[in-house]
Amino acid sequence: MSTTRSRFRTSLLGAATAIALSAASVAGAADTIKVGILHSLSGTMAISETTLKDTMLMLIEEQNKKGGLLGKQLEPVVVDPASNWPLFAEKARELLSQHKVAAIFGNWTSVSRKSVLPVVEELNGLLFYPVQYEGEESSKNVFYTGAAPNQQAIPAVDYLMNEIGVKRWVLAGTDYVYPRTTNKILEAYLKAKGVADKDIMINYTPFGHSDWQSIVSEIKKFGSTGVKTAVVSTINGDANVPFYKELGNQGISAEDIPVVAFSVGEEELSGIDTKPLVGHLAAWNYFMSVDAEPNSEFITAWKAFIKNDKRVTNDPMEAHYIGFNMWVKAVEKAGTTDSDAVQEAIIGIAVPNLTGGLSAMMPNHHITKPVLIGEIQEDGQFVVVWQTSGLVAGDAWSDFLPGSKDIIADWRAPLSCGNYNVKTAKCSGQNYE
Amino acid sequence: MTLIRIFQWLLLVSLCTAATLVNAAAVASDDPLNSAAALLKSSSFKDKSKAVDLLSAHAGEQAGVVLEAFLDNRLYTAKADKRLVIADSRGEAYAVTDALTNEDLGRTAKNSLKIITLNNSLRRQIREALALSDLRHPDADRRLAAVNQLLDRPAAEHAKLLQPLLEQERDARVRDAMQIVTALGALTSDDVRQRLSAIETLEGNVHPAVRNGLAKLQRNAQDPEVLKKIGKVLESIESKLQIYRFIENMFFGLSLGSVLVLAAIGLAITFGVMGVINMAHGELIMIGAYTTYVIQLLLPDNIGASVLIAVPAAFVVSGLVGIAIERGVIRFLYGRSLETLLATFGISLILQQTVRSIFSPLNRSVETPAWMSGSWEINSALSLTLNRLYIIVFALLVFAALYLVLKKTSLGLQVRAVSQNRAMARAMGVRSEWVDAMTFGLGSGIAGVAGVALSQLTNVGPNLGQSYIIDSFMVVVFGGVGNLWGTLVSGMTLGVANKFMEPWSGAVLAKILVLVFIILFIQKRPRGLFPQKGRAAEG
Numbered sequence: 024m025s026t027t028r029s030r031f032r033t034s035l036l037g038a039a040t041a042i043a044l045s046a047a048s049v050a051g052a053a054d055t056i057k058v059g060i061l062h063s064l065s066g067t068m069a070i071s072e073t074t075l076k077d078t079m080l081m082l083i084e085e086q087n088k089k090g091g092l093l094g095k096q097l098e099p100v101v102v103d104p105a106s107n108w109p110l111f112a113e114k115a116r117e118l119l120s121q122h123k124v125a126a127i128f129g130n131w132t133s134v135s136r137k138s139v140l141p142v143v144e145e146l147n148g149l150l151f152y153p154v155q156y157e158g159e160e161s162s163k164n165v166f167y168t169g170a171a172p173n174q175q176a177i178p179a180v181d182y183l184m185n186e187i188g189v190k191r192w193v194l195a196g197t198d199y200v201y202p203r204t205t206n207k208i209l210e211a212y213l214k215a216k217g218v219a220d221k222d223i224m225i226n227y228t229p230f231g232h233s234d235w236q237s238i239v240s241e242i243k244k245f246g247s248t249g250v251k252t253a254v255v256s257t258i259n260g261d262a263n264v265p266f267y268k269e270l271g272n273q274g275i276s277a278e279d280i281p282v283v284a285f286s287v288g289e290e291e292l293s294g295i296d297t298k299p300l301v302g303h304l305a306a307w308n309y310f311m312s313v314d315a316e317p318n319s320e321f322i323t324a325w326k327a328f329i330k331n332d333k334r335v336t337n338d339p340m341e342a343h344y345i346g347f348n349m350w351v352k353a354v355e356k357a358g359t360t361d362s363d364a365v366q367e368a369i370i371g372i373a374v375p376n377l378t379g380g381l382s383a384m385m386p387n388h389h390i391t392k393p394v395l396i397g398e399i400q401e402d403g404q405f406v407v408v409w410q411t412s413g414l415v416a417g418d419a420w421s422d423f424l425p426g427s428k429d430i431i432a433d434w435r436a437p438l439s440c441g442n443y444n445v446k447t448a449k450c451s452g453q454n455y456e
Numbered sequence: 457m458t459l460i461r462i463f464q465w466l467l468l469v470s471l472c473t474a475a476t477l478v479n480a481a482a483v484a485s486d487d488p489l490n491s492a493a494a495l496l497k498s499s500s501f502k503d504k505s506k507a508v509d510l511l512s513a514h515a516g517e518q519a520g521v522v523l524e525a526f527l528d529n530r531l532y533t534a535k536a537d538k539r540l541v542i543a544d545s546r547g548e549a550y551a552v553t554d555a556l557t558n559e560d561l562g563r564t565a566k567n568s569l570k571i572i573t574l575n576n577s578l579r580r581q582i583r584e585a586l587a588l589s590d591l592r593h594p595d596a597d598r599r600l601a602a603v604n605q606l607l608d609r610p611a612a613e614h615a616k617l618l619q620p621l622l623e624q625e626r627d628a629r630v631r632d633a634m635q636i637v638t639a640l641g642a643l644t645s646d647d648v649r650q651r652l653s654a655i656e657t658l659e660g661n662v663h664p665a666v667r668n669g670l671a672k673l674q675r676n677a678q679d680p681e682v683l684k685k686i687g688k689v690l691e692s693i694e695s696k697l698q699i700y701r702f703i704e705n706m707f708f709g710l711s712l713g714s715v716l717v718l719a720a721i722g723l724a725i726t727f728g729v730m731g732v733i734n735m736a737h738g739e740l741i742m743i744g745a746y747t748t749y750v751i752q753l754l755l756p757d758n759i760g761a762s763v764l765i766a767v768p769a770a771f772v773v774s775g776l777v778g779i780a781i782e783r784g785v786i787r788f789l790y791g792r793s794l795e796t797l798l799a800t801f802g803i804s805l806i807l808q809q810t811v812r813s814i815f816s817p818l819n820r821s822v823e824t825p826a827w828m829s830g831s832w833e834i835n836s837a838l839s840l841t842l843n844r845l846y847i848i849v850f851a852l853l854v855f856a857a858l859y860l861v862l863k864k865t866s867l868g869l870q871v872r873a874v875s876q877n878r879a880m881a882r883a884m885g886v887r888s889e890w891v892d893a894m895t896f897g898l899g900s901g902i903a904g905v906a907g908v909a910l911s912q913l914t915n916v917g918p919n920l921g922q923s924y925i926i927d928s929f930m931v932v933v934f935g936g937v938g939n940l941w942g943t944l945v946s947g948m949t950l951g952v953a954n955k956f957m958e959p960w961s962g963a964v965l966a967k968i969l970v971l972v973f974i975i976l977f978i979q980k981r982p983r984g985l986f987p988q989k990g991r992a993a994e995g
Contacts, residue, residue, distance in 0.1 A: 065809075067919060069817045187577075198964050228963045231923050233914040234715070236708040236844070237958045249668035261819065261915045268824070268913075272831055272841040278580045279608070295821045295915075302576050398575050401529055406573040408501065 055098035056360055058083060059118035061129025061139070066106025070260070071339075072131050074290060075153060076101060078340045079128050081328040082347045092354055100124055104135070111135040112142050119146040125360035126151065126350050128343060133157060133200050140165065147362045151350065153342035155285060157204035161419040161432035161441035163366065167389045168346035169339060170308055171417040172208050176255070178394040179283045179306035180209060182409050183253045184216065187281065191222045191252040193242050198227040202257035205285070209255060211423040232262045235269040243273060246280045254282040263287055267300045277302025283396070289335035292403040300399045308392040309341040310405040315379035335403070341377045348374040349384055370435060380414060387432035389417025488514040489556050493540045497533055501575055508578060512585030520589055522555050527582045531555060532569040543569055591618070596627040603633040607665050615641020636661060640669045648679055655682070659689045662696055662837035700838040705955055711844040713951025714851035715913065717944055718906040719924040720931035721855060724943040725899035727932055729875045730892065732786055733793055735800040737928060738921025739807040740900045743777055744770035744907020745916045746811060749820045760825035763908065770904035778900020782893050808918045819917035828912060847909050854905060855944055861898070862940065871895045875938070934974050936984030946985055
């Protein structure tokens with residue numbers, strides 16, 4: 024009941040802020056810098072994206088308390104693309120051409136990003152994308168603050184292979200672009216490491232799959248050959264809960280067959296019964312449980328902002344934290360919010376991340392991050408069991424796919440290209456195939 | 457309140473100072489328990505692993521207590537004095553005892569304790585250590601669990617360890633399990649006769665460790681007699697496994713079928729009997745699932761009973777919502793199916809958004825009671841998950857109850873009368889409006905009951921209903937509109953067909969194939985499996 028009440032209070036507060044903001048914008052529209060927030064507030068993705076909208080509002084509020092940016096106050100412009108991919112493109116156009124926002128922070132799914140991409144490029148906007156994704160893309164106008172496959176999937180496989188001694192692999196995913204591409208990269212990587220075909224099992228399921236009996240029983244069979252087996256899961260969102268429940272019910276514990284997931288974070292765990300998940304793994308660049316000064320400050324600020332002591336923080340929130348601070352620094356460095364100037368200024372900028380290090384923007388518009396592997400605990404938090412010794416730079420074009428291993432991205436002059444083929448010395452333009 | 461707090465705190469501090477003195481004295485004595493305790497406080501998992509080794513070698517009773525607490529996440533360090541403690545949750549506070557001396561340290565708040573974390577390899581290590589000490593436990597079940605734990609990672613030294621115990625063992629189940637471990641050890645023996653007799657012992661056993669052990673020997677053995685024997689034994693194991701796999705698939709199919717039947721059977725009434733295309737049917741299921749959630753919130757200490765209480769509660773809540781929909785909207789639209797479809801679709805969106813505003817867009821966590829978790833292990837190759845088993849039984853019970861209501865009660869008689877010939881039923885004095893409302897309420901209530909079952913299988917969130925609405929219509933249309941038996945048979949058929957296709961076609965393709973099959977089937981027999989016959993079919 025208390026959540027309902029606090030939610031109501033939050034929405035009241037939100038309404039009040041909105042009114043105040045619109046009043047402010049009437050009073051002095053020229054004196055603010057507008058920041059676009061493009062996250063679904065309704066529909067299936069609202070579960071994940073609403074939190075990111077709140078994170079952005081908090082970051083903007085804090086920046087305004089510090090005196091704003093270039094002497095002006097920041098003004099958030101929130102739109103709701105309603106989990107509808109074509110609507111994402113329309114709303115992005117509205118933000119850029121109607122509201123004239125200086126930068127957009129938004130999107131979650133890859134398909135929504137692909138939908139927005141032509142619009143941001145056409146209108147020369149700036150988009151900060153905060154979610155781990157499949158790579159194989161680098162746009163002049165997009166900054167990827169989430170993990171590329173080499174910052175999440177590949178280190179996770181390395182950990183299982185070297186530390187746990189896994190020899191047989193199940194690659195299980197939901198049937199859409201991110202799992203398919205990630206699994207293609209992982210399969211190529213595993214084969215390069217000498218894993219035989221018969222030791223890899225690949226399985227795709229539809230969105231929201233809830234009957235996992237036969238698949239879990241297949242996994243159990245696959246893993247009962249006496250050789251250490253692990254599941255690398257790119258199963259998305261809702262489908263995870265019945266999957267882990269079925270694993271528990273069929274008696275497969277994390278000690279027998281560990282599952283490492285790339286889409287299960289603190290936020291997802293907060294809505295479910297975590298008992299069957301204890302001991303399973305997740306690979307991220309940030310965990311709420313990380314013991315670092317900036318992290319505890321961030322958590323305190325978040326709980327105060329959202330007025331709920333039970334709310335958690337997660338990896339994409341950290342990505343927005345990093346992305347927003349990078350943009351602020353780049354604008355300060357360039358002295359203007361002009362898109363081209365910021366694009367040039369932001370490369371090489373380093374800001375603190377929440378795990379106690381510095382993250383820098385690379386010339387390929389990806390950032391450097393540490394990679395952490397955590398085990399799920401009963402309270403829905405993670406214990407870090409392994410982490411990379413240093414920071415890992417995001418690789419836009421995977422080195423393990425035949426089509427992309429010769430391609431690099433570098434947005435500095437004179438190259439200024441998102442997909443430069445080092446063999447043919449050609450920039451093939453924005454053709455992502 | 458604060459005074460008590462301060463007093464507690466003072467007590468704790470004084471206890472701590474006393475304890476540090478004692479501790480300091482103990483460390484000097486180089487006791488394995490103490491050195492293990494020191495290692496456990498380290499943040500490195502390697503140190504903790506060493507500590508577990510020390511504790512298991514030590515073999516004292518207290519070491520076992522510490523290990524068990526560690527495994528259950530009950531081992532903490534007190535932040536104030538760095539003492540190793542075991543803490544049990546007592547509501548808000550924690551009851552704390554010293555891990556080394558078992559001394560009672562009173563109660564303390566959670567934030568004054570820091571949990572000692574463990575990872576998978578430590579869990580395994582502890583479980584194995586505990587299993588070794590449990591081999592002599594007076595309780596036969598504990599001994600059996602210990603031997604089974606050893607079976608998971610067979611090793612020659614386990615066989616040696618069990619040999620003397622085997623002779624003393626009285627319990628038949630434990631003896632059997634022990635014999636398998638020793639036989640697996642004997643497989644690697646140099647003596648051919650011993651190997652042959654070990655293979656004989658293992659014949660017909662379907663435990664994966666047995667199959668792996670035999671397969672390994674098959675790759676390495678040279679003796680033709682041994683090879684021949686292994687080939688035969690492996691073959692018989694394989695054919696047994698085939699049968700179990702078939703049974704398992706059948707179970708999976710029936711379980712999926714029972715979920716489909718549960719979701720569709722309410723629709724079989726509203727759509728089948730009344731002819732209302734109710735797009736909000738999925739949301740009525742969702743309301744049932746949320747009712748379960750609310751009841752669990754109200755009865756946090758009684759999860760097991762809450763699910764049972766939720767069944768009638770969900771029936772009432774969803775039934776009332778259904779009656780409200782029928783009285784408020786649908787009754788004005790009888791005979792205009794397109795408008796009914798659009799109106800109920802609108803209602804479904806309204807219900808979803810309402811739930812989102814009340815309960816948040818995030819999924820809610822509905823706990824599975826202990827009696828529904830886990831599985832019924834028939835043997836090591838075949839086990840049926842309990843939650844699915846209960847849901848199959850539950851679906852059949854709901855079906856039987858509904859069948860009886862329609863066939864044996866006066867409400868059922870009136871429902872059938874109105875659905876067959878409304879005008880005539882009215883002429884006979886049946887209050888058709890009242891019957892409409894009751895029928896719709898009954899169908900909706902059953903949807904709510906389905907929601908209780910689904911809350912145990914899938915996510916409880918605002919979108920829960922959407923994922924079942926298409927399947928529900930599919931089942932009803934395939935089974936034959938207006939026929940309860942048709943719904944049961946078609947649900948089970950679709951479930952079993954889906955599960956038998958899934959292993960070779962994948963989950964995505966299996967779903968598509970089932971849909972294509974139904975489209976073709978409906979082309980051929982538009983009235984479904986069990987069409988209504990006679991005059992009723994005309995209306």
